[in-house]
Every structure is written in C-alpha cells, then in structure tokens.
Amino acid sequence: MNVAAWVLTGIIAGLIANRLLNEGSKHGRTIYIVLGVFGALAGVQLLSPARDPNMVDRETFNMLLLMYSAIGAGVLLFVGNFVREKFFP
Numbered sequence: 001m002n003v004a005a006w007v008l009t010g011i012i013a014g015l016i017a018n019r020l021l022n023e024g025s026k027h028g029r030t031i032y033i034v035l036g037v038f039g040a041l042a043g044v045q046l047l048s049p050a051r052d053p054n055m056v057d058r059e060t061f062n063m064l065l066l067m068y069s070a071i072g073a074g075v076l077l078f079v080g081n082f083v084r085e086k087f088f089p
Contacts, residue, residue: 002061003041006069010040013073021081035080036073043072 014036018029047068 002065005061005066006040006044007037009066009069010037010073012036013040013070013077017077017081031080032077035076039073039076040069041072042076043070044068047071 011033014033015029017036018032021028021032044065048065051064
C-alpha cells in the first residue's frame with residue numbers, strides 16, 4: 001500500500017514539474033515522471049531512517065513517509081532540472 005502511494009506521489013510530482021516548466025514534449029514528461037518516482041522512493045529510503053530506522057513499513061499507510069516521498073521527488077526533480085539546464089542547454 002505504501003509503495004503504491006510513494007510511486008503515485010512521484011508521478012504526480014513529475015507531472016506538476018512538467019507543467020510548471022512548460023515542457024510540451026512527451027519525452028520531457030516521461031523523464032520528469034521517472035525522476036519523480038525514483039526521487040520519491042529514494043526520499044523514503046534515505047529520510048525515514050534518520051528519524052526512526054523501523055519506520056518503513058510497506059503494508060500500512062503512513063503520512064510522514066508520504067511527505068518524505070514528496071520531498072525526495074522534489075529534490076531529485078530540482079537536481080535533474082539543474083543538470084539539464086547546466087549541461088544540456
């Protein structure tokens with residue numbers, strides 16, 4: 001249940017980033033969605049042990065982990081956009 005919510009959070013973050021940055025191409029949308037999903041999953045795995053090592057439970061819904069996934073997706077999307085603009089103008 002939690003993993004599906006994290007992936008959905010990453011997809012939504014990727015779509016929002018795509019809209020905000022006015023990327024009209026389908027390729028750009030796909031990249032943002034993939035970055036959002038990986039960022040969401042990485043955010044949960046990296047941020048949750050900092051607070052409580054036993055917090056990651058894939059069965060029950062946890063709002064704090066959902067927030068971690070949104071933070072992770074946002075950070076990875078920011079870094080990905082920075083790298084794209086800096087090195088691939």
